[in-house]
Amino acid sequence: RVVNFSAGPSAMPLEVLMRAQSELVDTNHAGMSVMEMSHRSKAFEDILENTKHLLKKVMNIPENYKILFLQGGASLQFSMIPLNLLQKDHEAGYIITGSWSQKALKEAKKVGQTTVIATSEGDQFGQIPDFSNITHSNNLSYVHITGNNTIEGTRFTKLPKTDAPIINDWSSGILSEEINVSDYGVIYAGAQKNLGPAGVTVVIIRDDLIGHASDTLPTMLNYETHTKADSLYHTPPTFGIYMIGLMLEWIESLGGVKEVEKRNREKASLLYEAIDQSSLFYSPVKKEDRSLMNVPFKSGNEETDRAFLHYAASKQLVELKGHRSVGGMRASLYNAMPIEHVERLCEAMREFERTIKN
Numbered sequence: 376r377v378v379n380f381s382a383g384p385s386a387m388p389l390e391v392l393m394r395a396q397s398e399l400v401d402t403n404h405a406g407m408s409v410m411e412m413s414h415r416s417k418a419f420e421d422i423l424e425n426t427k428h429l430l431k432k433v434m435n436i437p438e439n440y441k442i443l444f445l446q447g448g449a450s451l452q453f454s455m456i457p458l459n460l461l462q463k464d465h466e467a468g469y470i471i472t473g474s475w476s477q478k479a480l481k482e483a484k485k486v487g488q489t490t491v492i493a494t495s496e497g498d499q500f501g502q503i504p505d506f507s508n509i510t511h512s513n514n515l516s517y518v519h520i521t522g523n524n525t526i527e528g529t530r531f532t533k534l535p536k537t538d539a540p541i542i543n544d545w546s547s548g549i550l551s552e553e554i555n556v557s558d559y560g561v562i563y564a565g566a567q568k569n570l571g572p573a574g575v576t577v578v579i580i581r582d583d584l585i586g587h588a589s590d591t592l593p594t595m596l597n598y599e600t601h602t603k604a605d606s607l608y609h610t611p612p613t614f615g616i617y618m619i620g621l622m623l624e625w626i627e628s629l630g631g632v633k634e635v636e637k638r639n640r641e642k643a644s645l646l647y648e649a650i651d652q653s654s655l656f657y658s659p660v661k662k663e664d665r666s667l668m669n670v671p672f673k674s675g676n677e678e679t680d681r682a683f684l685h686y687a688a689s690k691q692l693v694e695l696k697g698h699r700s701v702g703g704m705r706a707s708l709y710n711a712m713p714i715e716h717v718e719r720l721c722e723a724m725r726e727f728e729r730t731i732k733n
């Protein structure tokens with residue numbers, strides 16, 4: 376297998392893939408695959424309950440939050456959040472830190488009044504903007520942040536001070552570090568990075584935010600539909616929910632998110648050190664705001680970047696091309712990536728630098 380630095384869908388732990396393979400035709404001794412189970416069967420209900428129970432345990436989710444497994448990706452949440460939470464005569468506050476928050480804002484604008492609380496667009500999103508200026512909290516239905524910016528490589532290390540519920544698009548950060556769930560009104564994430572395969576979206580929502588949507592809201596877009604039916608209003612993404620359960624068992628076997636965070640910090644430090652010590656590559660991201668999961672770096676010369684990508688691929692280090700809006704390279708270091716793979720990347724960067732300097 377190659378070393379896969381993809382931003383998502385991304386590398387999964389080999390142990391998890393092997394276990395899924397071994398259970399593919401007969402899952403949990405049911406005499407059939409999880410893919411063949413009725414979502415109304417006891418066998419699947421057990422899988423759903425197990426996944427929910429593990430997520431609650433691993434993330435320390437308080438009792439007054441509901442866990443939902445939905446479809447439509449994090450992108451559908453860009454609409455569901457304002458459709459369910461934006462109250463009449465209120466505004467939805469957005470902190471704009473990159474392409475994904477811009478997309479979230481675009482959808483909210485279709486629903487109602489919005490306000491940009493802070494943006495780092497003027498700094499090419501190379502940092503998290505100052506958001507200490509929330510002055511009109513009373514009129515805000517919520518404040519939306521993108522906790523980790525997959526494309527730009529930044530991450531929030533502190534939260535806005537506001538009475539309004541904070542909504543976190545945590546697609547590329549979930550399970551990568553410990554957070555206090557009760558600091559948020561809603562946390563949502565597409566699964567295809569740290570959680571499991573593409574096709575499931577996890578939504579963790581505080582009880583009191585459910586049930587305020589307009590009667591005209593289509594049933595499938597209403598959080599209440601899914602909380603009342605425990606994610607079984609319609610056929611849920613059954614295989615994905617099962618895979619998230621396996622991923623969570625794997626995280627538990629490592630020692631939980633605390634241990635995973637420690638490893639992630641070590642991996643990220645190793646790569647940032649290699650970048651900062653390099654005389655060829657640099658990081659476009661302000662030090663304090665650097666992501667633990669997505670690490671963009673560049674040489675400043677497109678031809679050199681291309682040559683490096685080619686060199687890396689020859690060493691089985693793949694999916695390192697940066698997003699087209701940022702350019703250069705981007706290494707995504709999600710939970711499944713062992714530190715040895717990051718060491719191989721750092722070594723390749725040093726070797727490449729030596730080769731082109733000689």
Ligand code: PLP
Pocket residue numbers: 382383447448449450451475521523524525526544545546547565566
């Ligand atoms: N938000 C963030 C931070 C992301 O990284 C992504 C995808 O990479 C999305 C939203 C969109 O997710 P989806 O493709 O599941 O709609």
